[in-house]
Amino acid sequence: MAGSFVTLFQWRLNSVLVQENEILLAVKDQILSLDSKLDEVGSFVGHPVFWTLHAREMAESFLKLSEPKLTKKGKDQMMSLIRQLDEVTRVAGDVERIRACCQTWVSELRVMLHEAKDYVDNFIIKVYGQTGQDQKESIAEFGSELENINTRVSQIMNRRPQPGASPVLEEIQQFLRSRFSFDEETALASCVLNYINLPYDLKLSLLFCCAFPGYYGKTKGALVRVLVAAGLIQEKPGELMEDKAQENIEKLINQGMLEEDEYDWDCFRVPIPYYDLSLSVMNAEDFFISTANSDSIILPTARHVPIHDAENTITNMNSLLHSLFVSAKDGLSKASSDCLETVLYNAKRVQVLDLENTQLKSLPDEVGKLVNLRYLGVRHSKINELPESISNLQNLQTLDISWSGYEFELSNGVLNLAQLRHLKVFRPMNDGEVRVPRGISRLRNLQTLEGIYAGGGIAKELGNMTQLRSLKVRCLSDDHADELYASVTKLTGLRNLSLTIERNRIAYDSSDSDDNGYSVFPCLETFSPPPLLQRLKLCGRLTEMPVWLGSMENLTKLYLCYSHLSENPTTILQFLPNLKYLPMGGCLQREAYGNRVLQSWRIP
Structure with a gap:
């Protein structure tokens, strides 16, 4: 809806002001003045007529896209919904005149705001490379352009249509709900109405759900990071x-627009018809999905481009690109890898770059010039090191290099990423651990730190990272276990903790091994878990259940992998009121139940 993309532009302005407050202090008044003018625009486009016209447009788009596979009953429902929306609009005057006037005006407003957002993005790119007088001149020029944008917004408001009287929006929605309820006869139209009633940010969130590739499962955590x-x-x-992004995802799940995976609650999918509804509006929202079997040319206006099965389909794209998702089943071809480098050279505004299973051996230096980049994912690659230019990404929030090359290491350059919030690493070698540089605690915004080795003094340093919410440590051993336990106790805001013990190489290489070679867990009785912990994974030869487990009242998921328990764990787990998920892959129960490998316990 019109008011919603106005709101998104306001969020962008406010975000820039918060992040670059010192630089933009001289133009703060211009930003606040423009924000106030946009409030006026948002109030006007909240008129019920805009909602009914938007609803009709969406229903028509869905009918056009889905007509070949709709039943006669489904087509009849959609036609009936369109007629009812016309009837509501007719109260405010001539339907065709109102539709034409409002669509033209909204289109003009949208184009102008897109141009304004592009100008803001270009300014950020330009000012990052400047200092002294050059920077002052650019800021002054930015202030003048903000005043021009404010004037253009006023001019568009002066040309706003006059839709006339109309019932209030709540009455319109109640009228439509009375005619389309969730029964067999009108279920499809009800789904369409539910989709139309979504707030704009939730609607865009659902679009990203559809666009986000995931040969290895679409996870809520990854989606949260992309939405931010x-x-x-x-x-x-x-x-x-x-937290807000997670709340939005839960809202979509509660409304049936996302479905959790039956076996892994962290994964999800978009059910039909909501997937089809999202596809029907993708072009209008500047999304474009490309697949290996698609002959479509990526539209020059596309700002969010997912390319699925991208072995040979990466083509040059426009400089408006804001999000690029590339996934491949068997890695990228040489031609596609070369083209990707060209795309990154041109896509200076890109904020989300997600490359999955591309098997890239390196990232081009051009990545370091993407100063607006906030999300960089290169899962399932052959990358052993990141380019030095990565330290230039001062706005980067997420760096996900899980399943990297065998010899992957993090350089000191990562310590320059002051805005980094999520660092996820893992290499398919030894115990999967990745060594992080000393000084990692300097990253004061870091919430997620996963896949790391905590030896060499890192365990002690972790105690200073009290803002962490998720910590996953691999290759844990006796020489730093006590130091790690003491540090984790200080992380009072931690929600997710995973501890994987180092493997005993002799046992691991033995064909008689029944525990995947994991060593015995260092004594856990001295450990005091953070009070808000919701997920705990203990991977290794755990012989006894720690007594403190019974007091973890916030725990919802407990993973016990390759343990050697000598007692029934339910004697302690029965005291956990919120525990819902208890996988025990590869666990060996030796006494009360005989020598047998357990996959899970039934939660009492």
């Missing part, structure tokens, strides 16, 4: 954007 990076979550002092 894409600017769909308003930044507010004292609040974590990730």
Whole structure:
């Protein structure tokens, strides 16, 4: 809806002001003045007529896209919904005149705001490479352009249509609900109405759900990080954007627009017809999905481009690109890899870059010039090191290099990423651990730190990272276990903790091994878990259940992998009121139940 993309532009302005407050202090008044003018625009486009016209447009788009596979009953429902929306609009005057006037005006407003957002993005790119007088001149020029944008917004408001009287929006929605309820006869139209009633940020969130590739499962955590990076979550002092993004995902799940995986609650999918509804509006929202079997040319206006099965289909794209998702089943061809480098050279505005299973051996230096980049994912690659230019990405929030090359290491350059919030690493070698540089605690915004080795003094340093919410440590051993336990106890905001013990190489290489070679867990009785912990994974030869487990009242998921328990764990687990998920892959129960490998316990 019109008011919604106005709101998104306001969020972008406020985000820039928060992040670059010192640089933009001289133009703060111009930003606040423009924000106030946009409030006026948003109030006007909240008129019920805009909602009914938007609803009709969406229903028509869905009918056009889905007509070949709709039943006669489904087509009849959609036609009936369109007629009812016309009837509501007719109360305000001539339907065709109102539709033409409002669509033209909204289109003009949208184009102007897109241009304004592009100008803001270009300014950020330009000012990052400047200092002294050059920077002052650019800021002054930016202030003048903000005043020009404000004037253009006023001119568009002066030309706003006059839709006339109309019932209030709640009455319109109640009228439509009375005619389309969730029964067999009108279920499809009801789904369409539910989709139309979604707030704009939730609607865009659902589009990203459809666009986000995932040969290895679409996870809620990855989606949360993408939504934050894409600017769909308003930044507010004292609040974590990730919490709001998670809340939005839960809202979509509660409305049946996302479905959790039956076996892994962290994964999800978009059910039909909501997937089809999202596809029907993708072009209008500047999305474009490309697949290996698609002959479509990527539209020059596309700002969010997912390319699935991209072995040979990466083509040059426009400089408007904001999000690029590339996934491949068997890696990219040489031609596609070369083209990707060209795309990154041109895509200076890109905020989300997600490359999955591309098997890239290196990232081009051009990545370091993407100063607006907030999300960089290169899962399932052959990358052993990141380019030195990575330290230039001062706005980067997420760096996900899980399943990298065998010899992958993090350089000191990562310590320059002051805005980094999520660091996820893993290499398919030894115990999967990745060594992080000393000084990692300097990253004061870091919430997620996963796949790391905590030896060499890192365990002690972790105790200073009290802002962490997720920590996954691999190759844990006796020489630093006590130091790690002491540090984790200080992380009072931690929600997710995973500890994987080092493997005993002799046992691991033995064909008689029944525990995947994991060593015995260092004594856990001295450990005191953070009070808010919701997920705990203990991977290794755990012989006894720690007594403190019974007091973890917030725990919802407990993973016990390759343990050697000598007692029934339910004697302790029965005291966990919120425990819902208890996988025990590869666990060996030796006494009360005989020598047998357990996959899970039934939760009492």
